[in-house]
Amino acid sequence: MNLPGRNINPHISVDCVIFGFSTNQLKVLLIKRAYTNSSGRLSNDHKLPGDFIAINEDLDLAASRTLKELTGLKDIYLQQFAFFGMPDRISKSMDIAWLNETSGHKIQRVVTAAYYSLINITDTNSDFAIKNNATWIDVKQVPDLAFDHATIISNGLAHLQLTLRNEPIGFELLPEKITIRELQTLYEMILDCTLDNRNFRKKILKSTYMVQLEEKQRGVAHKPAYYYRFDRNIYEKYKKESLGFNF
Amino acid sequence: MNLPGRNINPHISVDCVIFGFSTNQLKVLLIKRAYTNSSGRLSNDHKLPGDFIAINEDLDLAASRTLKELTGLKDIYLQQFAFFGMPDRISKSMDIAWLNETSGHKIQRVVTAAYYSLINITDTNSDFAIKNNATWIDVKQVPDLAFDHATIISNGLAHLQLTLRNEPIGFELLPEKITIRELQTLYEMILDCTLDNRNFRKKILKSTYMVQLEEKQRGVAHKPAYYYRFDRNIYEKYKKESLGFNF
DNA sequence: TTTAGTTAGCGTATTTTTTACGTTAACTTT
DNA sequence: AAAGTTAACGTAAAAAATACGCTAACTAAA
Structure with missing residues (x-):
């Protein structure tokens, strides 16, 4: 999690769309976000594992780092698939408030680089590693998400489908056996x-x-x-x- | 061109890889960059049409704007294909010097959003519009370029090839007839x-x-x-x- | 006016790939 | 021992990809 004053670049972030498959469902890994809503109560919603990049941090490495910090998953191949840079993509007031609070910066607009991966949920080591603020959610039943994260997920799924139609799922994404x-x-x-x-x-x-x-x-x-x-x-x-x- | 003090975001840029086809060659649109080299002389090399984005400017719009400002080309469909964020991607001293000079900022590292397009060079309106600091260069004979622009071009070509193998070239890229x-x-x-x-x-x-x-x-x-x-x-x-x- | 040169536009036979569909084999649980 | 379940294989028909040759329609040169 970001601490106020950390040496981050507050203009650029990374987000990871981790697809997971178990018996017969495709899921996506989300983490809980707590924030104070307009009526002063504590609310919850979900967001993708993601973070601002550090000053001079490589984007790919930032994605790996973030994923590990937030979910415990490591050594996962991450494929960049898009970037999102609409000025209004973080415009909801609760999102801005949350960003300012967690980053310790006055945030204007954030451009994010999106990565995806695909892992086997039932692989014990993966399963074991998921921290308890991260949960697998059925791709077909994604709830309301922070920012434009719903768009990022559907975009990521489209990329995964495109990849799968044109080459074997192989390369980095398949489990060992x-x-x-x-x-x-x-x-x-x-x-x-x-x-x-x-x-x-x-x-x-x-x-x-x-x-x-x-x-x-x-x-x-x-x-x-x-x-x-x-x-x-x-x-x-x-x-x-x-x-x-x-x- | 950037003027010192302009209201830019010095962390993020856009670059456009414009492929052009004429009779029997695939070319890419480059612009000349003049800089003062280490021995104090004025040197030339080429770079992709690209620029820093303005504060709160949409990335897609920034790409269109940049392309128009630098080459005169407008109403060109631009497809995003990658986001480059290696910390050392602008590290050559002459590149840093040039960035500082043209942007009016002390630049550390720039993450760039890369776009590509494909147009018909012989379409008179396109041909006519190219400003004289921009030139078409054979894709197979790209000279030494500024920054990591050679990488960006080959990456863009790979994306174009992938697209072409999997769907007709159609959508936004074909000329009218x-x-x-x-x-x-x-x-x-x-x-x-x-x-x-x-x-x-x-x-x-x-x-x-x-x-x-x-x-x-x-x-x-x-x-x-x-x-x-x-x-x-x-x-x-x-x-x-x-x-x-x-x- | 004729001839030469050039690219457009079509057709057919062969090979390869995709699709549709049924049956036996090997394991666990009851 | 029987019932239940998924693995593993094969074949025939349809569709798609490939290989290859010829005539048509235009301009330029003779």
């Missing part, structure tokens, strides 16, 4: 559609960059599935070759 | 590849959103080609229907 079914469910959650499991499997198997591991699922009440991992090297080669264009 | 051959050449220049003209034509004709006009080319020493226009409404419908995923 995943079953084909889990991957399919992930696709279905993000694209908000249903896919044919046989055709999806064929597509995955044909792609050389999803590599089958020896490990199987354990303790499941059905035929256990093999785990796969995403091989970045193979993928990079494949990507170079397949530069067709589609529209 | 274009022949299929011109469109193909544009694709080839941007993607840096060759395409089969018959198959390309088939693809365009099958797409319902490229609409044939009655007007033909005139005065060309060969069979004149029909002009086409991009119909955004048809495209928006098409886009909604065709949300497959490929990888």
Whole structure:
């Protein structure tokens, strides 16, 4: 959290849209914000994990730092996807008041760089690390948010969908091991559609960059599935070759 | 150009990467920068059209304003694509000196919002409008640039390529009328590849959103080609229907 | 006026990719 | 041992992408 007088640049901030998938829901990580409303009472709402950047702090590093400070999550790949610079984006009086209070600066307008990521909620280490002021909220049921954070989230989701349609979810975003079914469910959650499991499997198997591991699922009440991992090297080669264009 | 004492926000700037296509080259619009080098002589190099934003100025509007002020180009659609915030991105001493001189501020670090666009150089109105301190430079032969502008350009080109592979170049970027051959050449220049003209034509004709006009080319020493226009409404419908995923 | 040179515009056969759909295998729980 | 559940595979049909050659319509030069 910002302390008054900290050496920040009060014009620029970063915000992180962390998508998380568990069994069958796509969620987004939000933190609670407490503020004093116009009638003098203490109110609550949610905001994205984000913060002003420090003087001379790199934007990417500021995003990682912020995420760790506010949620405990670390070593998460963060992808910048947009920046927001409308002069009125923080104009609600309670937002301005909160900013002035928490930053120790007289705030006029803030330009924010938005980052997104995607993680597996049920990975114990991730789950464990979430501080208790941060919570996972179903993407389809995001409540009223501070600032323009609802816009930032829907924008981030659009970017994630676009990425997913045009290349495998792979690169930085996949967990170390995943079953084909889990991957399919992930696709279905993000694209908000249903896919044919046989055709999806064929597509995955044909792609050389999803590599089958020896490990199987354990303790499941059905035929256990093999785990796969995403091989970045193979993928990079494949990507170079397949530069067709589609529209 | 900035005048000392102008009411600017010295932490944030905008930069415009304007790609232009003429007969068979993809170019980028650069402006000359004069500065006094370490041995006291006047030197020249190039930079992207860009500027600090004014206090409380919208980023998108700042980009349009800057482009118009520096190059005369107006009513150009500008697409944001990245936000650059490495602390050392303006660290060359001559860059710092130039910034201090032109802005009238003591500059530490500048975060810049980058925009790109694509226009037809031979459109007389565009061509006419370019001020004489701005020049079109072949994308493949960009000289040494100020700041990290070379990085910004290659990043912008990558974004343009990505866009082009995943949807028609259409939306805001196409000129009002274009022949299929011109469109193909544009694709080839941007993607840096060759395409089969018959198959390309088939693809365009099958797409319902490229609409044939009655007007033909005139005065060309060969069979004149029909002009086409991009119909955004048809495209928006098409886009909604065709949300497959490929990888 | 004719000829040469140039790009526009079309068609078809082949290969590759996508889609649609059913059945057996391997595990846990009752 | 039986019931329940998801994994894993295959094939035929439709659609899309690719490869390739020829005629049409214009200007410029002879």
